[in-house]
Amino acid sequence: MKTLLLSFLALLEAAAPVAAPPVLAPPSPVRIERPRVAIIDSGVARTAELAALVSAEYDMASDPGRAEFQPRYDHGTMVATILARAVHGQVDIISFRIDDPAGCPADANPPCQPSAAPVARAIRRATDLGVDAINISLSLDPDPSITAAIADAAARGIRVVLAAGNNGYDHPGNLGPARAAFPNAVLVGAIDSNGKPWSGTNRPDAAPEGYNYTWQLGVKVPTAAIDGRAVTGTGTSFAAPLETARFLASRTTAAN
Numbered sequence: 001m002k003t004l005l006l007s008f009l010a011l012l013e014a015a016a017p018v019a020a021p022p023v024l025a026p027p028s029p030v031r032i033e034r035p036r037v038a039i040i041d042s043g044v045a046r047t048a049e050l051a052a053l054v055s056a057e058y059d060m061a062s063d064p065g066r067a068e069f070q071p072r073y074d075h076g077t078m079v080a081t082i083l084a085r086a087v088h089g090q091v092d093i094i095s096f097r098i099d100d101p102a103g104c105p106a107d108a109n110p111p112c113q114p115s116a117a118p119v120a121r122a123i124r125r126a127t128d129l130g131v132d133a134i135n136i137s138l139s140l141d142p143d144p145s146i147t148a149a150i151a152d153a154a155a156r157g158i159r160v161v162l163a164a165g166n167n168g169y170d171h172p173g174n175l176g177p178a179r180a181a182f183p184n185a186v187l188v189g190a191i192d193s194n195g196k197p198w199s200g201t202n203r204p205d206a207a208p209e210g211y212n213y214t215w216q217l218g219v220k221v222p223t224a225a226i227d228g229r230a231v232t233g234t235g236t237s238f239a240a241p242l243e244t245a246r247f248l249a250s251r252t253t254a255a256n
Contacts, residue, residue: 035248036092037083038126038134039241040119042111043071043097044080045226050093053084057095058125061118066101071226073099073110078223078233079137079241085222086245094131096122098138116143123149126158132251133159135244137237139166140174147177154181161244163236164189164213165202172202178211186247187211190218190239201236216242 036055044054046069059065071077080093098118099111113119119140126134127149134153140146140162150160164187165173172178172187190198197203197215204213218239220232 034090034092035087035132035251036094036129037244037248038094038096038122038129038131039076039080039083040096040098040122040126040134040136040138041076041079042073042099043069043076044093044095045069045071045077045228047077047081047224047226047228049224049228050077050080050084053089053091054080054093054095057097058122059097060122060125061098061113062101066097069095071097071099072103074225074231075110075137075237077226078231079135079237081223082221082233082238083135083241083245086242087248091248094126094129096126098122111138113138116141116146119143120145120149123153127153127156130156131158133161133244133247135161135241136174137163137240139163140177142176147180150177150185151180154184157184159244159247160185161240161247162187163240164204166190166200166235166237167202168200169202171205172211172213175211182210183212185212186243187213188218188236188240188243189213189215190234190236191215192219193217198234200234201239214243216240216246218242 046054057068098113100113104110104112154160160181162174178185178187190201198219216239219234221238223233225231
C-alpha cells in the first residue's frame with residue numbers, strides 16, 4: 001500500500017504542468033545625458049566635427065538674430081573644438097553669440113563687444129538653461145551687471161571658467177567676476193608644452209586671495225577654424241576650454 005501511494009504521487013507530480021519561466025522584457029537602454037556647456041563667444045560653426053555636438057545658438061547681440069552657426073570670426077569655433085576634443089565628443093555645446101554685428105576695430109582681436117549688456121544677458125540665459133559649465137574666453141569689462149550675472153550662475157552650482165587674459169601682467173584679468181563667483185569660478189592661465197608660463201599670459205598674484213587660478217596648455221593648441229581647416233591657437237582663450245574639460249572629467253570621476 002505504501003509503495004502504491006508513493007508511485008501514485010509520483011505520477012501526479014510528473015503529469016502536473018510545469019510553469020514556463022516568465023518572459024522578461026529586454027532591459028531598456030540607459031540614456032546618459034551629456035554635460036551641457038555654454039560657450040559665450042563669437043558664435044560656433046557647425047563644422048563636420050561639431051555638427052552633432054552644438055545643439056543650439058543664441059544671438060545675444062543682434063535683433064533680429066543673425067543666421068545660426070555662421071560666425072564671422074573663428075574664435076568661438078576654435079574654443080568649441082578644443083573642448084569637444086578634450087572630452088572626446090561627450091558634451092552638448094550651447095553657443096551664445098555676443099560679438100558686435102559691426103565687427104571689430106582694425107586694431108582689436110575678435111570677438112569684440114563694446115557693451116556689457118549682451119554678455120550679461122548671455123550669462124543669465126545660460127544660467128536659466130541650467131548648464132553644467134560656462135566657458136568665457138573673453139576679456140570682460142569690470143561691469144557690475146556682468147559680475148552679478150556670473151555670481152548668480154556660480155551660486156546656482158554652475159562652474160564658470162574664465163580666461164585670465166593675454167596682457168603679460170603679474171595679476172589676472174577678469175578678477176572681479178572670479179572673486180564674486182568664488183569658489184565656483186576659476187581663472188585660467190596659459191602654459192606651453194613644457195609646462196612653462198606663456199610670455200603673454202596674465203599670471204596669478206604672488207599670494208592669490210579669494211579666487212581660483214589654474215594653468216592649462218595655451219600655446220599652439222590644435223583646433224579648427226570655421227571652415228574646418230586645421231589651425232592652432234595661442235592665448236588664455238584656448239587654455240580655458242581645456243580647464244572646462246578637466247572640470248567635466250572630474251565630475252564624471254566623482255560620480256563613478
